[in-house]
Amino acid sequence: xxxxxxxxxxxxxxxxxxxxxxxxxxxxxxxxxxxxxxxxxxxxxxxxxxxxxxxxxxxxxxxxxxxxxxxxxxxxxxxxxxxxxxxxxxxxxxxxxxxxxxxxxxxxxxxxxxxxxxxxxxxxxxxxxxxxxxxxxxxxxxxxxxxxxxxxxxxxxxxxxxxxxxxxxxx
Amino acid sequence: xxxxxxxxxxxxxxxxxxxxxxxxxxxxxxxxxxxxxxxxxxxxxxxxxxxxxxxxxxxxxxxxxxxxxxxxxxxxxxxxxxxxxxxxxxxxxxxxxxxxxxxxxxxxxxxxxxxxxxxxxxxxxxxxxxxxxxxxxxxxxxxxxxxx
Numbered sequence: 001x002x003x004x005x006x007x008x009x010x011x012x013x014x015x016x017x018x019x020x021x022x023x024x025x026x027x028x029x030x031x032x033x034x035x036x037x038x039x040x041x042x043x044x045x046x047x048x049x050x051x052x053x054x055x056x057x058x059x060x061x062x063x064x065x066x067x068x069x070x071x072x073x074x075x076x077x078x079x080x081x082x083x084x085x086x087x088x089x090x091x092x093x094x095x096x097x098x099x100x101x102x103x104x105x106x107x108x109x110x111x112x113x114x115x116x117x118x119x120x121x122x123x124x125x126x127x128x129x130x131x132x133x134x135x136x137x138x139x140x141x142x143x144x145x146x147x148x149x150x151x152x153x154x155x156x157x158x159x160x161x162x163x164x165x166x167x168x169x170x171x
Numbered sequence: 172x173x174x175x176x177x178x179x180x181x182x183x184x185x186x187x188x189x190x191x192x193x194x195x196x197x198x199x200x201x202x203x204x205x206x207x208x209x210x211x212x213x214x215x216x217x218x219x220x221x222x223x224x225x226x227x228x229x230x231x232x233x234x235x236x237x238x239x240x241x242x243x244x245x246x247x248x249x250x251x252x253x254x255x256x257x258x259x260x261x262x263x264x265x266x267x268x269x270x271x272x273x274x275x276x277x278x279x280x281x282x283x284x285x286x287x288x289x290x291x292x293x294x295x296x297x298x299x300x301x302x303x304x305x306x307x308x309x310x311x312x313x314x315x316x317x318x319x
Binding site: 001003004005006010011013014016017018019020021022023024025026027028029030031032034037038040041042044045049051052053054056057058059064065066068069070071072073074075076077078079080081087088089090091093094095096104107108109110111112113114115116117118119120121122123124125126127128129130131132133134135136137138139140141142143144146147148149150151152153154155156157158159160162163164169 | 197316
Protein backbone atom coordinates (compact mmCIF):
# COMPACT_ATOMS: atom_id res chain seq x y z
CA UNK A 1 0.00 0.00 0.00
CA UNK A 2 1.61 3.33 -1.03
CA UNK A 3 1.81 6.28 1.36
CA UNK A 4 -0.63 9.16 0.74
CA UNK A 5 2.30 11.60 0.70
CA UNK A 6 4.90 9.89 -1.48
CA UNK A 7 2.83 7.39 -3.52
CA UNK A 8 5.62 4.94 -2.62
CA UNK A 9 5.74 2.06 -0.12
CA UNK A 10 6.87 2.97 3.42
CA UNK A 11 10.19 2.15 5.07
CA UNK A 12 10.45 -1.39 6.38
CA UNK A 13 8.96 -1.54 9.90
CA UNK A 14 12.21 -2.84 11.39
CA UNK A 15 14.14 0.12 9.95
CA UNK A 16 11.54 2.67 11.12
CA UNK A 17 11.29 1.10 14.59
CA UNK A 18 15.07 1.07 15.02
CA UNK A 19 15.29 4.71 13.90
CA UNK A 20 12.63 5.73 16.44
CA UNK A 21 14.53 3.84 19.14
CA UNK A 22 17.76 5.63 18.16
CA UNK A 23 16.14 9.07 18.54
CA UNK A 24 14.57 8.05 21.87
CA UNK A 25 17.90 6.79 23.24
CA UNK A 26 19.76 9.90 22.00
CA UNK A 27 17.30 12.14 23.86
CA UNK A 28 17.96 10.22 27.07
CA UNK A 29 21.70 9.70 26.70
CA UNK A 30 22.63 13.14 25.36
CA UNK A 31 20.10 15.31 27.16
CA UNK A 32 18.51 13.33 30.02
CA UNK A 33 15.05 13.74 28.45
CA UNK A 34 12.29 11.16 28.29
CA UNK A 35 10.57 11.10 24.91
CA UNK A 36 7.07 12.57 25.01
CA UNK A 37 5.15 14.76 22.60
CA UNK A 38 1.62 15.36 23.86
CA UNK A 39 2.86 17.66 26.64
CA UNK A 40 3.80 19.93 23.73
CA UNK A 41 0.07 20.79 23.52
CA UNK A 42 0.28 22.10 27.08
CA UNK A 43 3.44 24.02 26.24
CA UNK A 44 1.59 25.75 23.40
CA UNK A 45 -1.47 26.41 25.56
CA UNK A 46 0.79 27.98 28.18
CA UNK A 47 1.55 30.86 25.80
CA UNK A 48 -2.08 31.91 25.46
CA UNK A 49 -3.74 31.10 28.78
CA UNK A 50 -3.05 32.08 32.38
CA UNK A 51 -4.87 29.06 33.85
CA UNK A 52 -2.97 27.67 36.87
CA UNK A 53 -2.59 24.27 35.19
CA UNK A 54 -0.45 25.80 32.45
CA UNK A 55 1.64 27.78 34.95
CA UNK A 56 3.19 24.64 36.48
CA UNK A 57 6.95 24.72 36.70
CA UNK A 58 7.21 21.43 34.75
CA UNK A 59 5.45 23.02 31.76
CA UNK A 60 7.72 26.04 31.80
CA UNK A 61 10.91 23.96 32.09
CA UNK A 62 9.79 21.37 29.52
CA UNK A 63 9.07 24.02 26.89
CA UNK A 64 12.78 24.65 26.44
CA UNK A 65 13.36 21.28 24.84
CA UNK A 66 9.94 20.12 23.71
CA UNK A 67 9.12 23.07 21.47
CA UNK A 68 12.38 22.79 19.47
CA UNK A 69 11.74 19.05 19.18
CA UNK A 70 8.20 19.68 17.90
CA UNK A 71 9.56 22.26 15.45
CA UNK A 72 11.82 19.47 14.21
CA UNK A 73 8.79 17.26 13.59
CA UNK A 74 7.39 19.92 11.21
CA UNK A 75 10.75 20.19 9.45
CA UNK A 76 11.04 16.41 9.14
CA UNK A 77 7.61 16.19 7.51
CA UNK A 78 8.42 19.13 5.25
CA UNK A 79 11.73 17.61 4.12
CA UNK A 80 10.04 14.28 3.54
CA UNK A 81 7.60 15.99 1.14
CA UNK A 82 10.27 18.11 -0.59
CA UNK A 83 12.52 15.09 -1.14
CA UNK A 84 9.76 12.89 -2.62
CA UNK A 85 6.98 14.42 -4.70
CA UNK A 86 7.74 18.02 -3.80
CA UNK A 87 5.83 20.04 -1.19
CA UNK A 88 2.24 20.81 -2.09
CA UNK A 89 -0.99 21.31 -0.13
CA UNK A 90 -2.63 17.87 0.33
CA UNK A 91 -6.29 17.14 1.00
CA UNK A 92 -6.22 13.37 0.20
CA UNK A 93 -7.44 11.07 2.95
CA UNK A 94 -7.24 7.69 1.24
CA UNK A 95 -9.76 5.25 2.68
CA UNK A 96 -11.87 8.01 4.20
CA UNK A 97 -12.29 9.57 0.74
CA UNK A 98 -13.54 6.23 -0.59
CA UNK A 99 -15.89 5.66 2.35
CA UNK A 100 -17.20 9.21 2.83
CA UNK A 101 -16.70 11.83 0.11
CA UNK A 102 -16.17 14.76 2.46
CA UNK A 103 -15.41 18.23 1.09
CA UNK A 104 -12.73 20.48 2.59
CA UNK A 105 -15.03 21.87 5.31
CA UNK A 106 -16.16 18.36 6.22
CA UNK A 107 -12.57 17.14 6.49
CA UNK A 108 -11.60 20.05 8.72
CA UNK A 109 -14.58 19.38 10.99
CA UNK A 110 -13.79 15.64 11.09
CA UNK A 111 -10.17 16.32 12.04
CA UNK A 112 -11.12 18.96 14.58
CA UNK A 113 -13.34 16.47 16.41
CA UNK A 114 -10.57 13.86 16.32
CA UNK A 115 -8.15 16.48 17.66
CA UNK A 116 -10.41 17.28 20.63
CA UNK A 117 -10.33 13.62 21.69
CA UNK A 118 -6.55 13.49 21.16
CA UNK A 119 -5.80 16.64 23.17
CA UNK A 120 -8.11 15.87 26.08
CA UNK A 121 -7.41 12.12 26.14
CA UNK A 122 -3.62 12.31 26.00
CA UNK A 123 -3.44 14.89 28.77
CA UNK A 124 -5.87 12.96 30.98
CA UNK A 125 -3.81 9.79 30.40
CA UNK A 126 -0.53 11.67 30.97
CA UNK A 127 0.99 10.79 27.61
CA UNK A 128 0.55 9.42 24.13
CA UNK A 129 2.06 6.81 21.82
CA UNK A 130 5.55 8.22 22.36
CA UNK A 131 5.63 8.94 26.10
CA UNK A 132 3.62 5.93 27.24
CA UNK A 133 3.77 3.59 24.23
CA UNK A 134 7.46 3.80 23.41
CA UNK A 135 9.32 5.28 26.38
CA UNK A 136 7.04 4.06 29.17
CA UNK A 137 6.79 0.49 27.90
CA UNK A 138 10.55 0.39 27.30
CA UNK A 139 11.06 1.47 30.93
CA UNK A 140 8.54 -1.14 32.20
CA UNK A 141 6.16 1.41 33.74
CA UNK A 142 2.76 0.00 34.74
CA UNK A 143 0.74 3.21 34.01
CA UNK A 144 2.18 3.12 30.48
CA UNK A 145 1.11 -0.49 29.94
CA UNK A 146 -2.42 0.34 31.12
CA UNK A 147 -2.59 3.48 28.97
CA UNK A 148 -1.22 1.75 25.88
CA UNK A 149 -3.74 -1.09 26.18
CA UNK A 150 -6.50 1.51 26.64
CA UNK A 151 -5.64 3.64 23.60
CA UNK A 152 -5.18 0.58 21.40
CA UNK A 153 -8.59 -0.67 22.58
CA UNK A 154 -10.18 2.74 21.89
CA UNK A 155 -8.65 2.94 18.42
CA UNK A 156 -9.52 -0.63 17.45
CA UNK A 157 -13.11 -0.27 18.66
CA UNK A 158 -13.61 3.04 16.83
CA UNK A 159 -12.08 2.01 13.50
CA UNK A 160 -13.85 -1.37 13.55
CA UNK A 161 -17.15 0.37 14.27
CA UNK A 162 -16.63 3.04 11.61
CA UNK A 163 -15.26 0.86 8.81
CA UNK A 164 -16.92 -2.53 9.40
CA UNK A 165 -20.32 -1.39 10.67
CA UNK A 166 -20.98 2.19 9.48
CA UNK A 167 -19.07 2.28 6.17
CA UNK A 168 -19.42 -1.46 5.29
CA UNK A 169 -15.76 -1.38 4.25
CA UNK A 170 -14.67 -4.24 1.98
CA UNK A 171 -10.91 -4.47 2.52
CA UNK B 172 21.21 22.09 22.99
CA UNK B 173 18.29 23.68 21.16
CA UNK B 174 19.85 22.67 17.84
CA UNK B 175 20.21 19.08 19.08
CA UNK B 176 16.48 18.95 19.89
CA UNK B 177 15.59 20.38 16.48
CA UNK B 178 17.81 17.82 14.74
CA UNK B 179 16.45 14.87 16.74
CA UNK B 180 12.90 16.10 16.10
CA UNK B 181 13.66 16.39 12.38
CA UNK B 182 14.97 12.81 12.26
CA UNK B 183 11.95 11.60 14.23
CA UNK B 184 9.55 13.51 11.97
CA UNK B 185 11.16 12.22 8.78
CA UNK B 186 10.95 8.62 9.99
CA UNK B 187 7.32 9.02 11.08
CA UNK B 188 6.53 10.54 7.68
CA UNK B 189 8.09 7.71 5.68
CA UNK B 190 7.04 4.81 7.92
CA UNK B 191 3.25 4.97 7.65
CA UNK B 192 2.85 6.26 11.23
CA UNK B 193 1.70 9.62 9.81
CA UNK B 194 -0.51 8.07 7.12
CA UNK B 195 -4.29 7.84 7.56
CA UNK B 196 -4.55 4.54 5.67
CA UNK B 197 -1.84 2.78 7.69
CA UNK B 198 -3.44 3.82 10.98
CA UNK B 199 -6.81 2.40 9.91
CA UNK B 200 -5.13 -0.76 8.56
CA UNK B 201 -3.51 -1.25 11.97
CA UNK B 202 -6.82 -0.94 13.82
CA UNK B 203 -8.53 -3.20 11.24
CA UNK B 204 -5.75 -5.83 11.72
CA UNK B 205 -5.06 -5.68 7.97
CA UNK B 206 -1.41 -4.56 8.10
CA UNK B 207 1.42 -5.50 10.45
CA UNK B 208 3.41 -2.31 9.65
CA UNK B 209 2.53 -0.17 12.70
CA UNK B 210 2.67 -3.10 15.13
CA UNK B 211 6.11 -3.92 13.74
CA UNK B 212 7.28 -0.31 14.14
CA UNK B 213 6.09 0.09 17.74
CA UNK B 214 7.26 -3.43 18.67
CA UNK B 215 10.72 -2.89 17.20
CA UNK B 216 11.01 0.56 18.80
CA UNK B 217 10.22 -0.86 22.25
CA UNK B 218 12.40 -3.96 21.75
CA UNK B 219 15.42 -1.79 20.89
CA UNK B 220 14.72 1.08 23.31
CA UNK B 221 14.20 -1.16 26.37
CA UNK B 222 17.73 -2.64 26.57
CA UNK B 223 19.15 0.79 25.64
CA UNK B 224 17.32 2.48 28.51
CA UNK B 225 18.49 -0.29 30.85
CA UNK B 226 22.11 0.24 29.82
CA UNK B 227 21.90 4.04 30.13
CA UNK B 228 20.29 3.73 33.58
CA UNK B 229 23.00 1.28 34.65
CA UNK B 230 25.65 3.76 33.56
CA UNK B 231 23.62 6.42 35.37
CA UNK B 232 25.10 9.35 33.50
CA UNK B 233 24.54 11.17 30.24
CA UNK B 234 27.25 11.37 27.60
CA UNK B 235 28.39 14.61 29.24
CA UNK B 236 28.44 13.01 32.69
CA UNK B 237 25.25 14.54 34.15
CA UNK B 238 23.11 12.20 36.26
CA UNK B 239 20.24 10.41 34.50
CA UNK B 240 16.92 11.16 36.20
CA UNK B 241 13.83 9.61 34.64
CA UNK B 242 10.60 11.06 36.00
CA UNK B 243 8.05 8.25 36.26
CA UNK B 244 4.44 8.81 35.25
CA UNK B 245 1.78 8.49 37.97
CA UNK B 246 -0.87 5.74 38.04
CA UNK B 247 -4.50 6.91 38.14
CA UNK B 248 -7.91 6.31 36.57
CA UNK B 249 -7.08 8.81 33.84
CA UNK B 250 -4.71 6.25 32.32
CA UNK B 251 -7.71 4.13 31.30
CA UNK B 252 -10.30 6.80 30.49
CA UNK B 253 -7.81 9.18 28.86
CA UNK B 254 -6.28 6.30 26.93
CA UNK B 255 -9.68 5.22 25.59
CA UNK B 256 -10.55 8.80 24.56
CA UNK B 257 -7.18 9.29 22.89
CA UNK B 258 -7.67 5.99 21.01
CA UNK B 259 -10.99 7.27 19.65
CA UNK B 260 -9.25 10.44 18.47
CA UNK B 261 -6.32 8.53 16.96
CA UNK B 262 -8.79 6.47 14.93
CA UNK B 263 -10.89 9.45 13.78
CA UNK B 264 -7.94 11.64 12.76
CA UNK B 265 -5.56 8.85 11.77
CA UNK B 266 -2.82 10.69 13.67
CA UNK B 267 -1.38 10.59 17.16
CA UNK B 268 0.28 13.77 18.54
CA UNK B 269 3.68 13.46 16.80
CA UNK B 270 2.18 12.82 13.36
CA UNK B 271 -0.15 15.83 13.73
CA UNK B 272 2.95 18.04 13.53
CA UNK B 273 4.57 15.86 10.84
CA UNK B 274 1.44 15.97 8.68
CA UNK B 275 1.29 19.77 8.88
CA UNK B 276 4.90 19.88 7.68
CA UNK B 277 4.07 17.48 4.84
CA UNK B 278 1.37 19.88 3.62
CA UNK B 279 -1.71 17.95 4.78
CA UNK B 280 -4.00 20.93 5.32
CA UNK B 281 -6.56 19.05 7.43
CA UNK B 282 -3.89 18.34 10.08
CA UNK B 283 -4.13 22.03 11.07
CA UNK B 284 -7.70 21.33 12.19
CA UNK B 285 -6.51 18.31 14.18
CA UNK B 286 -3.93 20.53 15.92
CA UNK B 287 -6.56 23.18 16.69
CA UNK B 288 -8.78 20.48 18.20
CA UNK B 289 -5.92 19.00 20.21
CA UNK B 290 -4.93 22.39 21.66
CA UNK B 291 -8.52 23.13 22.64
CA UNK B 292 -8.90 19.61 24.09
CA UNK B 293 -5.74 20.06 26.17
CA UNK B 294 -6.92 23.56 27.18
CA UNK B 295 -10.28 22.22 28.37
CA UNK B 296 -8.48 19.51 30.35
CA UNK B 297 -6.33 22.12 32.07
CA UNK B 298 -9.36 24.29 32.77
CA UNK B 299 -11.36 21.52 34.50
CA UNK B 300 -8.41 19.77 36.18
CA UNK B 301 -9.54 20.63 39.71
CA UNK B 302 -13.12 19.53 39.00
CA UNK B 303 -12.18 16.07 37.71
CA UNK B 304 -9.05 15.57 39.83
CA UNK B 305 -10.81 13.81 42.70
CA UNK B 306 -12.76 11.29 40.63
CA UNK B 307 -9.80 10.34 38.45
CA UNK B 308 -7.43 10.36 41.48
CA UNK B 309 -5.07 12.66 39.56
CA UNK B 310 -1.89 14.01 41.19
CA UNK B 311 -1.86 17.56 42.67
CA UNK B 312 -2.21 20.27 40.04
CA UNK B 313 1.39 21.38 40.52
CA UNK B 314 2.52 17.97 39.25
CA UNK B 315 -0.05 17.32 36.53
CA UNK B 316 -0.49 13.92 34.89
CA UNK B 317 3.13 13.61 33.82
CA UNK B 318 5.20 14.65 30.84
CA UNK B 319 4.88 12.62 27.72
